[in-house]
Amino acid sequence: MNWLKSILLPAQGTAYAAEHDTFFMFIVALTAFFFLLITALVVFFVWRYRRRGDSPAESQVTHNTRLEIVWSVIPLILVMIIFAWGFHDYMNAYTAPGDALEIQVTAKQWIWQFEYPDGMRTVNEIHVPIGRPVRLVMSSEDVIHSFFVPSFRIKKDVVPGMYTDLWFLPEAEGEHTLFCAEYCGRGHSDMLGKIYVDSEEKFREWQELGDERTRTMPLAELGALLYESRGCSTCHSLDGSRRDGPSFKGVFGHEVKLSDGTTVLADENYIRESILEPQAKIVSSFEGIMPTFQGLLREREVKALIEFVKEQQ
Ligand code: HEC
Ligand SMILES: [Cu+2]
Structure with a gap:
């Protein structure tokens, strides 16, 4: 049966996958068995009751109680097995344990x-x-x-x-x-x-x-990736246009006007603080709506974003 499974089904990554496949193969086997049985009977009856010469048709049989009970009860038992088994597996598959x-x-x-x-x-x-x-x-x-x-x-x-x-x-x-x-x-x-x-x-x-790919990526490249994946791009453009936040273009190394009237030089420390504690200094004419990324970025990722902002001149 295993060779058949490997043709029909993908690899098994969970214990549930194995349970699922056993059940699936049970239904396939059952279906195959009845397909062969019924096809064989059809062929046999066609041959057995074919018209021979001018002999009259066989007498008609209207019903056979015993046969009818057999062909009702056996399928009923089979579908009840499928129901109980399927229900059991379904409950397993869709109720998570509490410690997940x-x-x-x-x-x-x-x-x-x-x-x-x-x-x-x-x-x-x-x-x-x-x-x-x-x-x-x-x-x-x-x-x-x-x-x-x-x-x-x-x-x-x-x-x-x-x-x-x-x-x-x-x-x-x-x-x-x-x-x-x-x-x-x-x-x-x-x-x-x-x-x-x-x-x-x-x-x-x-x-x-982080994963091996980003661990070895140059900082600025990683920064560009994070700029998209962490959603900085929804509020900060790179071309100087205004979104909900100021554009990154030309920020680094320049004086930034703050909402309290003072100015600050946009160096590494300022960029870092803007990412981790955005409410500390609010850029003039903007609202303090930037969410903090404290705890959401690894140390190397903060550095990467600083490098990325630095590059936008
Ligand atoms: C919901 C919108 C929003 C998102 C998302 C957002 N920011 Fe901001 N950001 C702002 C706003 C508004 C300001 C200006 C107000 C302030 O200084 O807090 C700002 C200010 C900044 C500044 C200072 C810019 C300057 O001109 O002085 C930096 C640097 C910065 N954000 C970096 C980031 C980085 C990096 C990300 C992604 C990890 C990010 N922001 C995500 C809205 C956002
Ligand atoms: Cu989809």
Whole structure:
């Protein structure tokens, strides 16, 4: 049966995936058995009761109580087994244990955003420690999306204006692909993500330092990435135009007028303070609406953003 599974189904990343597949293969086997049985009977009857010469038709049989009970009760028992088994697996799949790591998921055209309990945010990828249940609390900012991880055998709609949830217990280290399974517009087929299942140790390292790609990226390049992924770009332009916040163009190294009438030189310390304690100094003619990024950025990420702002001359 295993060779058949490997043709039909993706790799198993959770214990639930194995349960799910056993059930699925049971239904496939049952269906195949009745398909063969019924086809064989049809062929046999066609041959057995074919017209021979001019002999008259067989006498008509109107009913057979025993046969009718057999063909009603056996399927009834089979579908009840399928119901009970399916119900059991469904409850397992959709009720998260209380001690799960909770990750908030926000879907929007056409990215997945994640937020950890400690405030860390990621886009299109999450890292989770092996052997610890993870619960996803999901919502959408625009249209209906669907969170689908084939190797975990989990899938649920992500809907604007309400929360849906999903959970899994990762049991295979490595990379798992996340798909959007609800047609959500032009970029739908690009709405992909990665779930990295790490050892406990690797997971902690990632929490502290970030993933290998960004760990080795030059600071300014990482800064450009964060400028987009952390949403700085929604309030700060790079071309001098005014959004909810001042443009980054030409800020670094120049005097900035503050709302209390004083001026300050925009050096590394000022930029750092603006990111971590935005209310400390408010730029004149702007409102103090910038959220603090204290605790949301790793040390190297703050440095990267400073480098990035420095480059916008
Ligand atoms: C919700 C909008 C908003 C977001 C998001 C936002 N900022 Fe700001 N930011 C502002 C506003 C408004 C000001 C001006 C008022 C003030 O100084 O607090 C400002 C000021 C700043 C300044 C000082 C600029 C100057 O001209 O002196 C820096 C530097 C800065 N933000 C960096 C960032 C970085 C880096 C991010 C992303 C990690 C970010 N901001 C995200 C709204 C935002
Ligand atoms: Cu989508």
